[in-house]
Amino acid sequence: MFAPDRVLIYTLLIVTSIYYLVPLYVMIITSLKDLDMIREGNIFIPTARPTLDAWIKAWSQACTGLNCTGLAPGFWNSVFITIPSVVVSIAVASISGYCLANWPFRVAEWCFTILLVGSFIPYQVFLYPLVIITREMGIYSTLYAVIFVHTVFGLPILTLLFRNYFASLPEELFKAARVDGAGFWRIFFQVMLPMSVPIFTVAVILQVTGIWNDFLFGVIYAGPTNYPMTVQLNNIVNSLQGVKEYNVEMAATILTGLVPLTIYFLSGKYFVRGIAAGAVKG
Amino acid sequence: MSRPNPLFRNLTSKVAATPMIFIVLVVFVGSTAWTVASSFTSIKTLPIFTPREFYDTWVGWDQYVRLFNTPRWITSITNLAIYGLLYSGFAFVIGFLLAVLMDQKIRAEGVFRTIYLYPFALSFIVTGKVWAWILNPAFGLEKTVRDLGWTSFSFDWLTNRDMAIYTVVIAGLWQGTGLVMALMLAGLRSIDDEIWRAARVDGIPKWRTYLQIVVPMMRPVMITIFVIVASGSVRVYDLVIALTQGGPGNSSQVPSMYIYEKLFVGALAQGTAASSVLLLATAVILIPWILVEFGKKGRG
The missing domain is CATH 1.10.3720.10 (MetI-like)
Incomplete structure (x- = not known):
């Protein structure tokens, strides 16, 4: 049932799966944080108080240059x-x-x-x-x-x-x-x-x-x-105005x-x- | 009854295939010829068409001499060589190993395949933005590990001139190895079960069967995968734009960025000369594939 080569195969498959999944996970949890949590927290730990503010901003308010129409x-x-x-x-x-x-x-x-x-x-x-x-x-x-x-x-x-x-x-x-x-x-x-x-x-x-x-x-x-x-x-993320809002960037990235x-x-x-x-x- | 003119046989088919023929002749053949020819001229902003115009602006190899005396171009092709070799090599090896693992009659194969392949459905822009965030030294992996107590931990590749191009490799591999895995797996599955049975009867260990029997049998599939992966890496553009913008400084520039700039800022012939160099690189990659395809036809 638990032959050593089977254990090895599944271990390898699961470890590599984690590598592939981490960016998606980080993207999602970052987009649900507010800026204070991003500055203080750890990118791999989800927030206790998720918010959709960054998603709303990314969709309809984020700026490229003088245009603030979002994505x-x-x-x-x-x-x-x-x-x-x-x-x-x-x-x-x-x-x-x-x-x-x-x-x-x-x-x-x-x-x-x-x-x-x-x-x-x-x-x-x-x-x-x-x-x-x-x-x-x-x-x-x-x-x-x-x-x-x-x-x-x-x-x-x-x-x-x-x-x-x-x-x-x-x-x-x-x-x-x-x-x-x-x-x-x-x-x-x-x-x-x-x-x-x-x-x-x-x-x-x-x-x-x-x-x-x-x-x-x-x-x-x-x-x-x-x-x-x-x-x-790309334009939204690259338009450097004031504080970089990484949560909005990640929300925009997921939306795309x-x-x-x-x-x-x-x-x-x-x-x-x-x-x-x-x-x-x- | 007179025999119909062969030109009009299949007439509807000929009319229906016109868009394809137009695209092949005008875009694929005509554009390539124009790009190569114009790279031997001195044109800057206005494109030229007539032989007379080509004759008047002809400068021979000047554009190429200038190109290879431009430090930014040298950086670009060096980066492309690093990216192309590492990306193709690792994608090949990791893709093959994953395919072999997936081929061990595992459970939940569909789940694993979905996980390995989903990045391939995402654009290079999205890929670049995610990895730019994870690799961001101020907030990403480096800060996280330091906060855990390992205060001297350093992973600043994204902002390090010598290492920036390797972040492009990391992100590219994340996006593209799933494809190689899927193609390799399809190749492995096309191997006849009889061969596996015979190898087992002869007592040949599994890893040797893979290396000495299965891999050689998969050679045509492997060459095709190599061509797809390698020719894809020559085009790399969006990923660099999204991840490093070619920086810091010019340290992670790639040829396609150089070309884009020259074409649209008034150094047309310099841009087409650089494009022609990429065309040549692709031709070198394509030769093994053409030999295989041609060989197949030869054997009937």
Whole structure:
């Protein structure tokens, strides 16, 4: 029952788990303290008198420069960036994956190979050219530019995901539909899509967390009025005015991580499938 | 009946794939080519497009010479080398060990996986802010240990010029090892049970089976994981911004910060030259992966 190697395995697993959990724990207990407790206390010991004041301040009153609007506008900007970006990137990638899996032609296959290699190129290489491209399209420094950029960088992994999934569906279904006279779009909407709910779920989770967590593209392409939550968090924490309010910083940090964390805890299995898709190919 | 023009076969598919083809040609191919080409010119703020403009501003390797004579760039690439090697190395070893532990038919596997992987769902900005707080010498770990009575305890890496880059490694590992663990575990699970049975029958100890049979069998998965981890570490940006802002001084600067600054403050070609260096670094990392992928196709 208590063989020594089992004890060792569980000990190691539990000790490492603690290391992974400590930052979350510290974040939560710090956000529930007031400033006096932070100055006197120990970061690992929770307060006896928890308060949500720091959360309220982080959400609606914390300042960046002269703006004291809290994180709330950043939250809504992130929502308005994330939803269309997820929809557009998945639409483009699922159709591209469908072309590659079921209606392949040579140029598309070349492009797909370039895409797979290109997905490893550092973003820094594309930053300025994408400024030029979005400026030429007349969308630089708007929501549309960020949506476009997220579509571009979501394309490699998502196309791979969809191509492999569509290719794994039984070919007979596709052939039967063609014999019945269904064309490209009809097969896509009426045969493929109804069978693809799991892969769309994986793709949505992958994209929502990825886009919500983005910082760089938001800073460069969205324009100051559309700055996402990550950017606003960074600005709030970095605006040095008077006493540093670490409890407000930690509350703001949790608030920013809340959406991806919630998605992660609700959808663990799909999340793992999404991140594994790129490495362990079907 | 005349044969249809092959150009129009699959026409709908060709139309439907246009956005992908556009993105690949214009963004992935075109932008990369533009970045590399412009790094050989002297442009500062206005981008150029025509061969004539490139000819007029062409300066050869000047930007690269200037780049490698800039102390801040040297600091940046040194930091990137430290971060890349330590992060990739530790993520690999810790991720593999955790995956092996998880593979021992343990109870509550789901709970442990959830714990190891949740930081990966968080952004680098959030990761950086949490660790900046824990590592804050005035309030965090250092103060806590001193308050316990060990008054000479020192853990000031965040504000220490020589050590700041290592805090980025600590925070990065916290965020990223779960991913490596999950990928390694998927690789371990893909090993046929027969192999384990055969090794057991032959009386080979477990640790030797892992090192001498399982690890070599996982080589393709390992190479893919290596490429993902290493090429990801070349991009490191948000984490440093959130954790140290490149400081104290310039001590924890990384190349992506240098590039960002040059691109948007009127030293365009210097920025694209620095980007091209990162591109080259990524190419070096990618070669093993391309060989594996290419080899797979060769064997059918």
